[in-house]
Amino acid sequence: MRNTWIICRKELRSYFVSPVAYLLLAMFAVIFGFFFWNILGFFVFRGMESQMRGQMMPMNVNEEVIRPLLSNISVIGLFLIPMITMRLFAEEKRTGTIELLATSPVSDVEVILGKWLSAVVLYASMLLLTALNFLFIFRYGHPDWKPLVIGYLGLLLQAGALLAIGTFISTLTKNQIIAGAATFGVCLLLWVLEWVSGYETATWARVMSYMSVITHFESFSKGLLDSKDAVFYVTLIFLGLFLTARSMESLRWRS
Amino acid sequence: MITVTDLTKRYARHTAVDHISFEVHKGQIVGFLGPNGAGKTTTMRMLTCFLSPTSGTATVAGFDVLEQSFEVKKRIGYLPEMPPLYPEMRTAEYLQFVGSLKGLSKTELAKRIDYVCERCAILDVKDKLLGKLSKGYRQRVGLAQAIIHNPDVLILDEPTSGLDPKQINETRELIKSLAGDHTIILSTHILPEVEQTCEQVIIINKGKLVATDSVSNLQNRARGAESLLVEVGARNGLIDPVKVQSRLELVSGVTRVALKNKRDNRSVFEVESRKGLVRGDLARVVVEAGWDLNELRPAAVSLEEVFLQLTGDAAAAPTEETVPAGVK
Secondary structure (H helix, E strand, C coil), X not given: CHHHHHHHHHHHHHHHHCHHHHHHHHHHHHHHHHHHHHHHHHHHHHHHHHHHHCXXXXXXXXXHHHHHHHHHHHHHHHHHHHHHXXXXXXXXXXXXXXXXXXXXXXXXXXXXXXXXXXXXXXXHHHHHHHHHHHHHHHHHXXXXXXXXXXXXXXXXXXXXXXXXXXXXXXXXXXXXXXHHHHHHHHHHHHHHHHHHHHCCCCHHHHHHHHXXXXXXXXXXXXXXXXXXXXXXXXXXXXXXHHHHHHHHHHHHHHC | CEEEEEEEEECCCCEEEEEEEEEECCCCEEEEECCCXXXXXXXXXXXXXXXXXXEEEEEECCEECCCCHHHXXXXXXXXXXXXXXXXXXXXXXXXXXXXXXXXXXXXXXXXXXXXXXXXXXXXXXXXXXXXXXXXXHHHHHHHHHHHCCCCCEXXXXXXXXXXXXXXXHHHHHHHHHHECCEEEEEEECCHHHHHHHCCEEEEEECCEEEEEEEHHHHHXXXXXXXXXXXXXXXXXXXXXXXXXXXXXXXXXXXXXXXXXXXXXXXXXXXXXXXXXXXXXXXXXXXXXXXXXXXXXXXXXXXXXXXXXXXXCCCCCCHHXXXXXXXXX
């Protein structure tokens, strides 16, 4: 556990001494800010419209602002995650520092967990920035905070799963660009798989859409903690980290 | 300290290391010698548990590299060919990271960092970014990293490659000074380096063990089949080198005679011979012919010649002759 923490701290340091972390934080904050402003603008516009018609429609901040916002962040996350994970192992393999890690008295699992955790912490700090926007909603409205917390939990779980997959892909190559591009492709695929459910209801289509990470975010964005979806993400995390461990081990045989 | 038995590493298409066996005793500096691509790095990587052997075993300090890799890793300091530095870290920070990774406690670590910085002469770059260091400093930080946890065994992969002559000397001195506390294996393809720093040599070529012996023994062995320098002079008048040469060539066991140096009344010949007692015969021949034998001495042999002899095609099957592994 101590070693995991040492690795995690080292990774976080290298995120935050290079521009990577700040670039990601800034990009995420700006994009999220834009979405927030847009959705809130539309919400206010609809409020004014219903007032002008003279009939007060029931409006719900949770339903009409927070929920679409959370869904949007989950998709933005798909685009930024490859940038977080691509360097994790590819960089170490390129510079040869992987030899230091692999010949130190730490287990592969500790190294992998440390690296993955650092990626999760970076993503969490990106999410933390977005919480600033919600402060405004709480200042001027009275949304229910529980669905918001569950939504954020869902975001974190979803990102954890994709980060685990990205970590795995990063062990496969020395080239960060390849790792990033492949992770991006997989993330994108895991998103669009859900689209088949739009026109097809056969079993294969249901299976495909079930595999999509977006399908399982649905309930979280509504503020529902569905164990089925949570288990899906946790399973994906385990799968990703397990594959990473196998891949690390195979390095010892392939060089 | 290190025992290697039939160690083999096979990849899909070729065998990088082929049934290598040797032994290294505590406190020794051993040179691991071979041309590029001979399997030096692969062997070292197996000793450090970075690679798993295909077959055979290796133990370090009594622990098996495959079964008890954790114990082995604790006792090994490893400097790969490319020093494993993180360019975005500062020297002290990096040593702190490596030290804690090796399991040192905080108080121990502070002491060790000061110690290794002084030992490896990197005090003046303690707060510099590793990415900005020159090659010589990078190598020394790499070495500092390898000894930070005071390991029993140090494995250094080409520690002097890419350094300038002054740095090479400094690094060699540093490595020599580390012997005693540590058992050291260093790989190189530079022969004088082994002559200067090592007590024992392990020569491998194309993945196969060619020889393991002490440096002086190897030189002696090669010398047995090597050349002699003979200086022949004449007390009165001139001497005809051609005559002397043809006379020397007649001595049994002599394979080649070459005139190396000629002055009015003395000539130096290089006589190559097979192993045997040619020296006495040479002396007798010279004296009986009425010349003076001014000098008769073995020509100095560098490891270079040994190496070429052992790895070259001329010595096609030298493995039979080699002294068994582990003999001091």
